[in-house]
Amino acid sequence: MQKKLHSVFGPSAGFKSVPWLPNGDAHTIYASLGNFELVDRIDYERYSDSQLRGWLSGLDISPPSSVKSFQPGEPIIFVTHGLTGGSNESYVRAVLAPLTAPKERGGLGMRAVVQNSRGCNRLPILTPKLYNACTTDDIRHAVLWISKTFPGSPIYGIGFSLGSNAITDYTGEEGDTCPLAACVSVANPFDFVAANKxxxxxxxxxxxxxxxxxxxxxxxxxxxxxxxxxxxxxxxxxxxxxxxxxxxxxxxxxxxxxxxxxxxxxxxxxxxxxxHASSSRFVERIRIPYLGLNALDDPITGRHTLPETQARMNPWVLLVRTKHGGHLGWFEYAPDGSLRRWYVQPVREWLEALIEVRNTLCLWERRRFKILRL
Structure with a gap:
C-alpha cells in the first residue's frame, strides 16, 4: 500500500502549502471564505424522505441515474459531511470530482452517495431530533439502503470533520462485521474533550x-x-x-x-x-482499511487529539499527519499552477489501490471457482 501512496510516502511526498497561506488559521479561513463555486462542479440526484421511508431527510447521488445507469459491482463512495454542511460543500466536491469522473477522463468511475444530516443543505427536520458527532444510526440506515439499492457494489466511506468522527464511530462499532470495504477520515477531532478545551x-x-x-x-x-x-x-x-x-x-x-x-x-x-462522542475510543476496534488525515496546525481539532497510540497498535489503521493545512484546507499548487486541496491526492491513491486489490482478488476467486467446477 505504501508504494501506491505517492503523495504520502513518495520522494516528493508531503503537503507543500501555498506561500500566501502561512499557517493553519489562514488555511481554515480561506477554506471558509474562498469562492469555490466554479470549481469541482458536481451534479446530484436527491432521494427524498418519502423514497427513504422516513428515517432520513435525503441522500444526494452522483452521477445521477439519468446520466449514468447503475453498473453491477460499481464502487460506491459514501460521504458524511462536517458541521451544518452538506453535499454542496467545496471540501466534499473537491474529492468527489476525481472519484466520480469516468475512467476514460482519468477518474475512478465511482458513484457517490452523500448523506445530508437532518436539517442540513435545504432539508427539513421532520421530528424534533437533530444529529451529533456520534449519530451512527443514520449512517447505519444509509449503508443498508446503499447495499439494497446497489447490490454487489463495494462501499467505501469517507467523512469530514464532525462527519469523520461519526463514520469512525460507526466503523469501530461494527468491528469485524463492518459492511464498508474501507474508510477515510479527514480532519477528525477524534477526542472531543481535548478538542473543545x-x-x-x-x-x-x-x-x-x-x-x-x-x-x-x-x-x-x-x-x-x-x-x-x-x-x-x-x-x-x-x-x-x-x-x-x-x-x-x-x-x-x-x-x-x-x-x-x-x-x-x-x-x-x-x-x-x-x-461519549470521541471516536478515539473506537480506533482500536476498526477491522477494515482505515486512512486518517489530519493537520497538526488544525485550529479546530488541535494537535493533541490524535489517537496515535491506538493507531500504532491497530494494523488496519494508517494515521497521516501533516505539519500544516488547517481545518479542511491543505491548499497547494498543482503541477499546472492551479490551486488544489492536497488531501484529494492521498484519498484518491488510497481508494484506487484498494479497488485494484479488490478487483484482483475477485478475478482470482472467479478463476478459482472455475477450476473447482472442473
Missing part, C-alpha cells in the same frame, strides 16, 4: 472566532427549524430555554450542546457528550 483556551482566535462562528452556525440551523422544536409536544428542549437561546446575540459550541445535544440525546451535560 483547545477551542476554548488555545488562543484568542480559537476562543473568540472559531468557537462563536461554529456556535453561530448551529444556532442558525436550529433557528431555521425552530417551529418543529417550539410546537411539537415531543420536543425535549425546554421551550423557554430555546427561545432565550435563539434570541442570544452570540453563542458558543458548548452553549448549543448544553441546550440541544444534552436534552435531545439524554446526556448529563456537554462534557458527558464530548466524552
Amino acid at each position: 483547545h477551542i476554548e483556551t488555545h488562543s484568542l482566535m480559537t476562543k473568540y472566532v472559531y468557537n462563536y462562528a461554529l456556535g453561530g452556525a448551529l444556532q442558525a440551523l436550529l433557528a431555521r427549524h425552530q417551529r418543529v422544536f417550539l410546537d411539537s409536544p415531543d420536543s425535549l428542549i425546554p421551550h423557554d430555554d430555546l427561545v432565550k437561546y435563539l434570541q442570544a446575540r452570540s453563542v458558543t459550541l458548548r452553549d448549543f450542546d448544553e441546550l440541544a445535544t444534552k436534552n435531545v440525546f439524554g446526556y448529563k451535560d456537554a462534557y458527558d457528550y464530548y466524552a
